[in-house]
Amino acid sequence: MVEWLATWHVVHWICLGVGAVSALFLLLHSVAFHRLKRRMADLLLSGIALADLIFVVVEALKQALNTSYFARFKREDDGEEDNYSTGDFILTLFGRFSFFMSFYWIANLSLLMRLGNLEALHVKRSVLLSSLASLIYGCMHAILPTLSGEDMNNSGAAYTVTTVLLSVMQAIPLLLIMANLRVVKKSRLNSSAQGRNVIRRLTGYCVCAAVLTLPYALVLILSQRLVGVGVVAETMNYVVPVANALLFGTSLSCCCCCATGSDTMLPIHEDKVGDHDTPSSSIDISAGAMTDGCGTPGSTGYAGVATTGGVLGLRDGHLAGGPIDEMMTEGPAVKIGEGSSAEVYKAQWLGITVALKCLRFQAGSSSEAELYMTHLAELRTEFLDEAVLAAQLRHPNITLFIKMGTYRGSLCLVNEYCARGSLRDVLQANPLMEWNTRVRLAFEAAKGLAFMHNREPIYLHRDLKASNILVTADWTAKIADFGIARIATDFTAKKQHISQKFSTFSTQSLRSLQSINESVVMMDDAASELMTTFAGTWRWNAPEIMKNPNECRFNRETDMYSFGVALWEILTNGAIPFGNVDFDHQVRQLVAVGERPALPPAYLRRAPPEFVEIICACWHQRPERRPSAQDVMLRLGSLSYTLSNGSEFYTSSQNTARFVFSDNYCQAMDSNQSCPGLW
Known part of the structure; x- marks a missing residue:
């Protein structure tokens, strides 16, 4: 027995040391990326890692003071008296408090994935409940040695009840995680690679936690005496922080959590992506966890982005693969526009005119070019998921998404071509446009937005403005530009931040750092850069976005605010909101306190009063007071x-007109009859 205990004493300390190092790694990793990207998932992981670290340190202290289960068993085996002091009680309380806190917040991590937003998590309430539950768990665990004393006849029932309750409390977080995962598997998140990866990792955690912790709980239930099996089971608890670090801090896979990049990797032509090109990543609830690699873009011409089905395209409403090299055969692409985030080219493809909207990037150095390609690799899965959904938006007032690929090394979307350009261009070129035309264009844009907002799941635009509403040759308004500005902005802010903060890193280190997590929300010190790289988009954003730009919690109401500002542009012939204010940060302050773009009397005299009322309703300060897209439509x-139908209809009651358009509401929302197929 003595030899066995001596050997296990070494194993015990090794597990404690490895557990402490693993918890410290996850803590530093999560804190670094929370400071960099301000994501709630990283904050939760840092709290989990801190709890793991405290648990292991306290257990090591107990082992050093000979108060752990192992030390007490060894003293009993040596025939020494087992004295359980108040200090032992406090150490056990703190250790098991931290142990259960880690369990609880991983359950909250799965709940965050299920709910999708921070508000629904009720952080303050969750912190209070987790602290209370962990305190109860720690106290119950700490009193067990006092219940397993010499007078077992009197304390046996109390001991058994306490250990059973401890086991139930320990199992509840695991059951909650499995319940949340069951719901998530039925959601759209399960259709994306990063969503499936997060599900695998949380499932892997449940398996590891059950295997490593439940045996110790079972030993406590079955035996009031200290037994050798309990020593082994106690040591297994210290491996939980190691599992947490591997599952949530690295891209390593295990038998219960196999997430590799091969699921969605497909080489383009003969190019191969090496292992060093596959980024490493940790869990990310908000934006996706794993990057599956990126096809190597062609140096010239047009090359498709690789997916499981080949090149991303749309045929009869389904994604399909196929070569698209012939896209450029009918003539060179002509550059027709550019902005801070994208360049637009006009090209002929298979007899139709298309618009190529490509992410804009001007490489200042080879390191920036390499960082840009790494950034595209990180966002590839998310961007493909967005493109898949955009391909399903078949409506006469939404630009038709055709394909996705790269052009001259830049990621781009291939859409239908709208000959008259943006609504802002049309308004500025036609300042005397009749109001019936203006309102009709606004009505058509509202139909497209209502269709997006009434899908299941809904689709948010997040960047509505007159320059993102296009007008066709036959004067039909169509909503365009879904998310491409955000992705370009994300890269620009990331590049500026890294050049300032991590200039001493090598290019390879930069790529490894960038690939660990994908970001949607920028850090605090990049907020000002984000505003400028959005090229004034903040002037269209809702006050709730202005007040907390690092969170950027877009929803239907924020889209409706932006649409109200777009209607204001129609009123003012395409003017810039707050054109008399020089800087976007000043606009943020004005909008946050209730200021809105001015309504010039010269325009109000000619505008229909109801149109102005709709504008004011859309940009209401309180989100819940803003009308829905279908109501505005x-x-x-x-x-x-x-x-x-003439001024006589305008001066009469408008109930009849509302009835006419209410009857046609379903037709306006019906995507099956919205536009003919491309093929």
Whole structure:
């Protein structure tokens, strides 16, 4: 027995040391990326790692003071008296408090993935509940040695009840995680590679936690005496921080959590991506965890982005693969526009005119070019998921998404071509445009937005403005530009931040650092850069976004605010909101306190009063007071109907017109009849 205990004493300390190092690694890793990207998932992981670290350190202290289960068993085996002091009670309380806190917050991590936003998590309430539950768990665990004393006849029942309750409390977080994962598996998150990866990792955690912790709980239930099996089971508890670090701090896979990049990797032509090109990543609830690699873009011409089915394309509503090299055969692409985030080219493909909107990037150095390609690799999975959904938006008032690929080394979307350009260009070129035309264009844009907001799941634009509403040759308004500005902005802010903070890193270190996590929300010190790289998009954003730009919690209401500002542009012939304010940060302050773009009297005299009322309703300070997209669609449809039928209809009651457009609401929302197929 003595030899066995001596050997296990070494194993015991090794497990404690490895557990402490693993917890410290996860803590530093999560804190670094929370400071860099301000994601709630990283904050939760840092709390989990801190709890793991405290647990292991306290257990090591107990082992050093000979108060752990192992030390007490060894003293009993040596025939020494087992004295359980108040200090032992406090150490056990703190250790098991931290142990259960880690369990609880990993359950909250799965809940965050299920709910999708921080508000629904109720952080303050969760902190209070987790602290209370952990305190109860720690106290119950700490009193066990006092219940397993000499008078077992009197304390046996109390001991058994306490250990059973401890086991139930320990199993509840695991059951909650499995319940949350069951719901998530039925959601759209399960259809994306990063979503499936997070599900695998949380499932792997449940398996590891059950295997490593439940045996110790079972030993406590079955035996009030200190037994050798309990010593082994106690040591297994110290491996939990190691599992947490591997699952949530690295891209390593295990038998219960196999997430590799091969699921969605497919080489383009004969190019191969080496192992060093596959980024490493940790768990990320908000934006996805794993990057599966990126196809090597062609140096010239047009090359498709690789997916499981080949090149991303749309055929009869389904993604399909196929070569698209012939896209450029009918003539060179002509550059027709550019902005801070993208360049637009006009090209002929298979007899139709298309628009190529490519992420704009001007490489200042080879390291920036390499960082840009790493950034594209990180965002590839997320961008593909967005493109898949955009391909499903078949509506006459939404630009038709055709394909996705790279052009001259830049990621780009291939959309239908709208000959008249943006609505802002049309308004500025036609300052005397009739109001019936203005309202009709607004009505058509509202139909497209209502279709997006009433999908299941919904689709948010996040960047609505007149320059992102295009007008076709036959004067039809179509919503365009889904998320491409955000991705370009993300790279620009990331590049600026890294050049300032990590200039001493090598290019390879930069790529490894960038690939660990994908970011959607920027850090605090990059907020000002984000505003400028959005090229003034903040002037269209809702006050709740302005107040907390690092969170950027977009929803239907924020889209409706932006749409109200777009209607203001229609009123003012494409003017820039707050054109008399020089800097975007000043606009943020004004909008946050309730200021809105001015309504010039010269424009108000000619505008229909109901149109102005719709503008004011859309940009209401309180999100819940803003109308829905379908309500705005009906009101604009009613107004368009009256204006197109003469002034006598406008001055009369508009209930009839509203009834007409209410009858046609379902038709306006029906994507099956919205536009003919491309093929």
